[in-house]
Amino acid sequence: MLVQNVVLVLHVIIAVSLVALVLLQQGKGADAGAAFGAGASGTVFGSKGSSSFLTRTTGVLATLFFITSLTLFVLATETKTVSSVVDQVQSQQKIETQPEVPVSDVPVSDVPASSTAKPQPTQPSTSDVPAAD
Numbered sequence: 001m002l003v004q005n006v007v008l009v010l011h012v013i014i015a016v017s018l019v020a021l022v023l024l025q026q027g028k029g030a031d032a033g034a035a036f037g038a039g040a041s042g043t044v045f046g047s048k049g050s051s052s053f054l055t056r057t058t059g060v061l062a063t064l065f066f067i068t069s070l071t072l073f074v075l076a077t078e079t080k081t082v083s084s085v086v087d088q089v090q091s092q093q094k095i096e097t098q099p100e101v102p103v104s105d106v107p108v109s110d111v112p113a114s115s116t117a118k119p120q121p122t123q124p125s126t127s128d129v130p131a132a133d
Contacts, residue, residue, distance in 0.1 A: 003075065004072065004076070007068055007071050010068055011068040011069065011072060015065060018065055021058045025054050025055070025058070
């Protein structure tokens, strides 16, 4: 679990860095001004500018992103022996079922029926309106 968390944090850092590097890069149309001597030789990255450095770094980060994605996939799909708590309890305990008592063996109650009980109608009502009590 610790390995998965470390790889996940690394994955997020790489993803954010990758997005930042892609946004820092200039489009293809920006090279036209540099072709006519727009001061690219005085940059920090040299006369070629930052394009080769950023492109190379983006490729490395994209490769690392791909590797961490596959690693997270493998770590997430490992077979886990731990299942739900209910499954564990059911596997540890043997469920014993009691035999059903036949209806004829049920003792009859000597208590008389309640006199306040309403008699049930013998004919079903055909009306959709419920009867008033």
